[in-house]
Amino acid sequence: MAASASTRFLVLLKEFSAFRKISWTSAGTNFHRQSRFLCHVAKEDGSLTLESLDLGNKPRKFGKSKAMKLEGSFVTEMGQGKLKAVKNDKMKVVKEKKPAEIVSPLFSAKSFEELGLPDSLLDSLEREGFSVPTDVQSAAVPAIIKGHDAVIQSYTGSGKTLAYLLPILSEIGPLAEKSRSSHSENDKRTDIQAMIVAPSRELGMQIVREVEKLLGPVHRRMVQQLVGGANRMRQEEALKKNKPAIVVGTPGRIAEISKSGKLHTHGCRFLVLDEVDELLSFNFREDIHRILEHVGKRSGAGPKGEVDERANRQTILVSATVPFSVIRAAKSWSHEPVLVQANKVTPLDTVQPSAPVISLTPTTSEANGQIQTTIQSLPPALKHYYCISKHQHKVDTLRRCVHALDAQSVIAFMNHSRQLKDVVYKLEARGMNSAEMHGDLGKLGRSTVLKKFKNGEIKVLVTNELSARGLDVAECDLVVNLELPTDAVHYAHRAGRTGRLGRKGTVVTVCEESQVFIVKKMEKQLGLPFLYCEFVDGELVVTEEDKAIIR
Numbered sequence: 001m002a003a004s005a006s007t008r009f010l011v012l013l014k015e016f017s018a019f020r021k022i023s024w025t026s027a028g029t030n031f032h033r034q035s036r037f038l039c040h041v042a043k044e045d046g047s048l049t050l051e052s053l054d055l056g057n058k059p060r061k062f063g064k065s066k067a068m069k070l071e072g073s074f075v076t077e078m079g080q081g082k083l084k085a086v087k088n089d090k091m092k093v094v095k096e097k098k099p100a101e102i103v104s105p106l107f108s109a110k111s112f113e114e115l116g117l118p119d120s121l122l123d124s125l126e127r128e129g130f131s132v133p134t135d136v137q138s139a140a141v142p143a144i145i146k147g148h149d150a151v152i153q154s155y156t157g158s159g160k161t162l163a164y165l166l167p168i169l170s171e172i173g174p175l176a177e178k179s180r181s182s183h184s185e186n187d188k189r190t191d192i193q194a195m196i197v198a199p200s201r202e203l204g205m206q207i208v209r210e211v212e213k214l215l216g217p218v219h220r221r222m223v224q225q226l227v228g229g230a231n232r233m234r235q236e237e238a239l240k241k242n243k244p245a246i247v248v249g250t251p252g253r254i255a256e257i258s259k260s261g262k263l264h265t266h267g268c269r270f271l272v273l274d275e276v277d278e279l280l281s282f283n284f285r286e287d288i289h290r291i292l293e294h295v296g297k298r299s300g301a302g303p304k305g306e307v308d309e310r311a312n313r314q315t316i317l318v319s320a321t322v323p324f325s326v327i328r329a330a331k332s333w334s335h336e337p338v339l340v341q342a343n344k345v346t347p348l349d350t351v352q353p354s355a356p357v358i359s360l361t362p363t364t365s366e367a368n369g370q371i372q373t374t375i376q377s378l379p380p381a382l383k384h385y386y387c388i389s390k391h392q393h394k395v396d397t398l399r400r401c402v403h404a405l406d407a408q409s410v411i412a413f414m415n416h417s418r419q420l421k422d423v424v425y426k427l428e429a430r431g432m433n434s435a436e437m438h439g440d441l442g443k444l445g446r447s448t449v450l451k452k453f454k455n456g457e458i459k460v461l462v463t464n465e466l467s468a469r470g471l472d473v474a475e476c477d478l479v480v481n482l483e484l485p486t487d488a489v490h491y492a493h494r495a496g497r498t499g500r501l502g503r504k505g506t507v508v509t510v511c512e513e514s515q516v517f518i519v520k521k522m523e524k525q526l527g528l529p530f531l532y533c534e535f536v537d538g539e540l541v542v543t544e545e546d547k548a549i550i551r
């Protein structure tokens with residue numbers, strides 16, 4: 001159909017066949033060579049720096065690092081894209097790109113030792129193969145240890161979970177620095193020390209596993225999950241028996257147990273709202289309100305000097321997408337909060353309502369003497385395409401897309417759970433391993449599917465918005481929007497399931513002809529180029545002219 005339209009040039013790119021990886025050793029060297037020392041960042045725009053937080057020039061201890069768990073996962077820019085001329089007239093030569101560039105320079109601090117973490121936590125990180133903090137971790141850890149309330153914003157897959165977990169674990173629980181972990185006299189031993197709230201069970205459980213990994217087998221009971229769909233009585237018994245220092249849960253279940261008087265949070269020192277913009281939505285409003293009212297509200301002084309006059313907890317709000325409603329909420333719930341981004345800590349007061357919510361390129365500019373901050377929500381190396389397909393051909397388009405990109409682990413998003421089964425049936429009939437995942441599956445069904453997807457038994461996970469936020473499957477190399485996300489924010493979270501932590505990733509949005517204008521709108525809002533593509537002879541074909549517009 002469109003192939004014969006006004007296309008002048010076709011560039012055939014067979015992308016995934018050429019995944020070229022570099023070893024961690026060489027990646028590390030490059031990162032270090034490129035590293036911008038933290039104390040140099042953001043001074044011009046009035047930001048706080050690690051130096052200004054008294055943590056920039058700590059003496060360094062080196063020598064603990066070992067080969068990183070994700071060895072080889074930092075991939076180079078596509079180096080071997082095939083080039084094929086389809087028409088001779090006005091041929092534009094697209095040169096092969098040079099290989100060996102790091103896609104995303106995520107790491108600027110050389111080691112976790114630089115961030116002032118206690119030895120026991122450093123040992124855990126080493127045991128789990130984490131050797132270098134990401135940029136957002138480099139910025140967040142010292143700021144939170146210092147006692148700041150914070151909004152952590154950084155793009156999907158950049159390590160925001162550890163960015164808040166590390167400073168918390170360095171202050172409370174069995175890995176904490178002894179001098180820091182001493183509780184005030186007002187603390188009861190039964191009180192929870194840190195509460196982490198997430199909008200979905202999957203994300204909650206993912207965070208629990210991250211905490212358990214760091215705590216190690218001996219102390220893993222120090223974290224308790226309070227997610228919905230699991231047995232509530234067992235959760236309450238575990239709270240009573242294990243007296244965990246940390247709870248991670250979904251708003252409804254936390255509020256439920258809190259109302260029953262079985263969750264003691266008045267002495268809680270940390271409250272984290274992960275995916276905060278989602279947690280602010282109407283669905284969660286009542287439960288979040290209760291949590292904010294009860295967590296860390298005790299009388300008397302808190303453990304930290306200069307911030308003691310505020311509520312006796314640190315409030316940490318986290319998301320890749322931070323609309324101004326979050327900034328406003330942070331200002332009202334927190335005391336002098338800071339905005340933490342990759343290698344940058346800025347007083348939240350300087351963030352203006354006019355600042356765009358999302359954009360590709362992070363910039364700061366001064367207007368009327370005020371700092372304007374734009375926010376990057378997606379990894380810059382992610383590639384975005386769209387194609388046009390009739391509704392009845394979409395599954396076939398998906399299948400051809402997977403083949404053309406030689407994708408190994410695919411998440412296909414739709415909007416309604418009732419259509420997922422049909423897509424799975426069609427894919428399976430064509431020999432492609434796939435499974436549906438949605439809320440109606442129940443907790444066990446969901447975790448089984450997820451496990452199979454993670455270990456590669458399932459190639460295409462067909463799902464809805466449930467999986468759009470937080471889900472961390474390192475291997476996912478392709479996201480397909482079989483139906484359009486409702487807006488640019490939803491697009492960003494769906495797209496962010498691939499290309500995690502500097503890996504290569506592709507997002508293909510399959511739309512109907514009448515929907516192209518919506519794709520164009522999202523492209524504009526995100527400030528990202530969405531390339532029009534087709535799948536021809538098993539190849540992804542990108543046209544340089546936008547046929548969707550000129551037809």
Ligand SMILES: Nc1ncnc2c1ncn2[C@@H]1O[C@H](COP(=O)(O)OP(=O)(O)OP(=O)(O)O)[C@@H](O)[C@H]1O
Pocket residue numbers: 070129130131132133134137154155156157158159160161162319320469470471472474496497500501
């Ligand atoms: N310093 C590090 N070194 C190696 N791996 C890391 C490091 N920090 C985090 N990771 C891993 O990177 C992956 C992505 O981290 P995480 O899920 O925290 O990202 P995120 O920024 O919260 O993403 P999203 O916005 O999608 O929720 C996880 O598998 C995590 O274990």
